[in-house]
Amino acid sequence: MLRVTLFSAVLAAASATRLESLRLRGGQQKEKVCIIGSGNWGSAIAKIVGRNVLDRDQFEDEVTMWVFQENVDGKNLTDIINNEHENVKYLPGVKFTDNVVADPDLTNAVQGATLLIFVLPHQFLGRICPQMTGMAKGCRAVSLIKGIEFKDSKPILISDLLAAEMKKGPNAPDVDMSVLMGANVANEVAKGDFAEATVGCTDLAIGAKWVSVFNTPDFKVDPVMDVAGAELCGALKNVVALGAGFCDGLGFGGNTKAAIIRIGLKETAKFAKMFFSGVQDDTFMESCGLADLVTTCFGGRNRKCADIYAKMQKAGTPKAWDVIETEELNGQKLQGTGTAKDVMTCIKAAGKEKDFPLMCQIYRIAFEDAKCETIIQINN
Ligand SMILES: NC(=O)c1ccc[n+]([C@@H]2O[C@H](COP(=O)([O-])OP(=O)(O)OC[C@H]3O[C@@H](n4cnc5c(N)ncnc54)[C@H](O)[C@@H]3O)[C@@H](O)[C@H]2O)c1
Incomplete structure (x- = not known):
């Protein structure tokens, strides 16, 4: 903070x-x-x-x-x-x-x-x-x-x-x-x-x-x-990228990742509209929205660390986020995990867990020992 x-x-x-x-x-x-x-x-x-x-x-x-x-x-x-x-x-x-x-x-x-x-x-x-x-x-x-x-x-x-x-x-x-x-x-x-x-x-x-x-x-x-819509896309994409990384780590294919990206974009828009006025649907189809989300879900540090997190969990040798961060990021910081926690706090405080199944499931996997496989058991 x-x-x-x-x-x-x-x-x-x-x-x-x-x-x-x-x-x-x-x-x-x-x-x-x-x-x-x-x-x-x-x-x-x-x-x-x-x-x-x-x-x-x-x-x-x-x-x-x-x-x-x-x-x-x-x-x-x-x-x-x-x-x-x-x-x-x-x-x-x-x-x-x-x-x-x-x-x-x-x-x-x-x-x-x-x-x-x-x-x-x-x-x-x-x-x-x-x-x-x-x-x-x-x-x-x-x-x-x-x-x-x-x-x-x-x-x-x-x-x-x-x-x-x-x-x-x-x-x-x-x-x-x-x-x-x-x-x-x-x-x-x-x-x-x-x-x-x-x-x-x-x-x-x-x-x-x-x-x-x-x-x-x-x-x-x-x-x-739309300042708020554009800016929130840049921040929340890192949470969705964790979901994409879990899919990669489990060996799921492109269809599954595409689903995560689609649902993630919808939830990002919903979150932005819940907290800020003037947010527009079209913003999410611009480079700041869909394009940045796709890039982040295919490359980038958040996807990479979540991929490793899923592989280690599946192998029965789970690794903590801070260990993965230290080993993999050469001093850079993992952003998605911190943002996932804060987003969850906002969703809970608003009593809106049902509206954000993907964000909530990413949080449960990242911090409440839910299995990475549950990333696809969301009721969207
Ligand atoms: N790198 C990218 O590809 C990229 C793309 C789009 C947006 N961004 C965003 O742009 C912003 C800046 O990212 P970046 O990649 O230019 O930075 P970076 O990760 O390369 O950060 C290094 C910068 O921090 C400065 N710095 C180091 N220690 C400091 C200190 N103690 N006090 C003040 N400054 C200090 C350095 O001089 C340098 O300018 C970030 O919010 C990032 O998310 C980055």
Whole structure:
């Protein structure tokens, strides 16, 4: 659970430059992009955004990228990025355009920006946001962060959390938040393999702005006016992927996995609608919905660990999730198990177990010693 209390007062006063740029928005004022985060996905996105702003008149040429400073072979990662135009640690072998400028100082990186892209693992947000006090005024923001928080048996969108925290502080305005979600494995996107993505936005004009930031012939971005629906797809897919992994581990074929994907998508939509207003059916047919779910149920760490969990259980030598995580993920974190627990808490608190047979059965298998074979004994 993100420590909401860690977020201190955010947004006090904007610089005169920022206010000026706000007044001129809609006229000739150019937008300036700042990317907050520089991991695998942040770097793939920096490659795309760096190229796009050079090609499109509405943007300033420079894109700043806040980088968590690390030492790589005796050198600062920011210096390597700025000299070699490559994030050798998180996306080796892929070059940025040289207008992408890495900065280890968040205040400097955000200075003068009007469009903020949040793309860091969400466990680090608690450290970042307090530093943003006074910096996001006049900005619009988009979250590329896949994950979800829970409080009082209810889900909280990361985008809502970011917006609420940036609104804190004296004279802090609302910061409009969109999300970018989709079937997007960073390394494939960075290579230029064709992919689609979905912008969930509050307003189509803002959605169009984000499309112009991200869209390329190889990365096709479509807007939907549904932030919650798009964002929840990105979070709940990891729970469904556990179900897909159980099927793989037991040796079930494609028909069974297709059934899990179909039911999982339906339950994801039901869950989103139960907790958020304005969620639209069409969202689940976009890249953020069906496509991301399919990708995650065929590849990815959650499917892989559930596959092993099922095999070990079937062999009579069950393995705990934390052991599988440590042995298989090389320091990365398994997300589906934690989300499965939180989702179950919400479903139980709402008394809706009958409406979510798949999510409930995945939970029972993962945490209550139910046999993996029971994944197909659901009354849908
Ligand atoms: N990687 C993908 O294929 C992919 C695709 C779509 C969405 N996403 C989502 O994008 C978000 C970012 O993922 P990613 O793959 O770019 O990140 P990543 O897993 O590569 O994370 C590493 C990032 O965390 C930073 N970091 C490490 N320690 C830190 C600390 N103590 N404080 C602050 N930052 C620290 C690193 O500098 C680096 O930028 C996630 O929510 C992820 O779910 C990832």
